[in-house]
Amino acid sequence: MAQSVLLTGAAGRVGQAILADLADEYEWRLLDREPPTEELPGEFVVADITDDDAVYEAMEGIDAVIHLAGDPRPEAPWGSVLANNIDGTHAVFQGAVDAGVERVAFASSNHAVGAYETDERTPDMYRPHDEFRLDGTELPRPGNLYGVSKAAGETLGRYYHDEYGLSVVCVRIGNLTKGHPPIDYERGQAMWLSYRDCAHLFDRCLRAEYGYELVYGISDNDRKYYSIDRAREVLGYEPRDNSAAHD
Template sequence: MQKVLITGAAGRIGRTLRAGLKDRCDLRLMDRKPIDDAEVDDVHVGDVADVEWMAAVCQGVDAVVHLAGDPSTGAPWESVLEVNIKGTYGAYEGARRAGAQRLVFASSNHATGFYEQEGVYTTPEMPVRPDSLYGVSKSFGEDLARFYVDQHGMKAYCLRIGSFQPDSAVENRQSDRILSTWLSYRDTVQLVWRCLQVESVDFGIYYGISGNERAYWDTENARRDLGYAPEDDAERFA
């Protein structure tokens, strides 16, 4: 079993991954706040931007799933800088110093949000067009991941997560956008699991969405590189 550290493990995506991966990985959890319902005892509470501390937390870890960050698209610069930019450097550099080989980064569709605003079908190869400082911090995390792969021989997989929501949120949707952008809980687990398993590619940027009929973000490279085979399609709630 791989030893896998999840940063931001107390969050919504963290909780879903903990449940979905606990029988397939030896989990270590990290967050800035305590995790009340942790599946394991191996829990670390602290600041992801503290590189020294993160290097200690990463000891013995094979892979880091980096979720920690300010998740708000409206986050002000101060928070984006401290939590998303300094925190992502802390997670990657801590992983590197500890000898972890693999990174999975929770990037975001907001790294390319202006294409969506203009109605442009988007592939991961297109230049970024962040729609927020939050989106800029996510493209920063992708570029930094690429550097760790090229410079330090690590593997890194960046997932531009769409609308991470339970089935009920699609069913009771306020807007039809989610029919295009949904990422179901089980597809999230599958996608991260495949990033933890893949050996054929060292780096990739992938849109993290279910197999939505109305998708306007291209997932072909996730299917090709990772073998991602989404089980859900928001269309069944349409």
């Protein structure tokens, strides 16, 4: 029998990328605050991530969670990131533990380390180089409150793994676009994540064995300044796309 997977924030771009390739691979329970406008696989739950009771109820009978829901705006104010991204993520981790869920894949973000890009000591990261590549061992350096909330989610995941043995992988997602990388935007090309690589990466998050992991979610771009070595090694991630192929 296929794993039963709860996908929060199912209507967003990351959710769309995952379902485009993996609709038939799992038994899906999809959660979003708005009802669907198109046919989607599995069961759909209309609920807000800030509703603890609804989140806990959605966990019943679930094997694994992909947690995407939250306020995705880089400029989101504190009140919103606190309620939607921090409290909501806490509800997901606690609900997973209470329901006996085996693993949670948490959608973190490049914004959790965005301030490295504005540090004058950081080398030029828009051309390929070997001397500077973030690999997940560095401390978070958020450049906005949204990034703060994602760093907090990573720390919550660490706690729930250490305290309760929950398998947790945090994926610092880069720039997800459909079809091709951003045009005339070097930073976006360096951190590009294609739709099919996104689906493959989260598929590996559901299938691999791990304790607590923090990986970068980008395609195999020539210009990358995030390392995907850990995702390859621990998850078996094998990206197929490269932004340089679209030059």
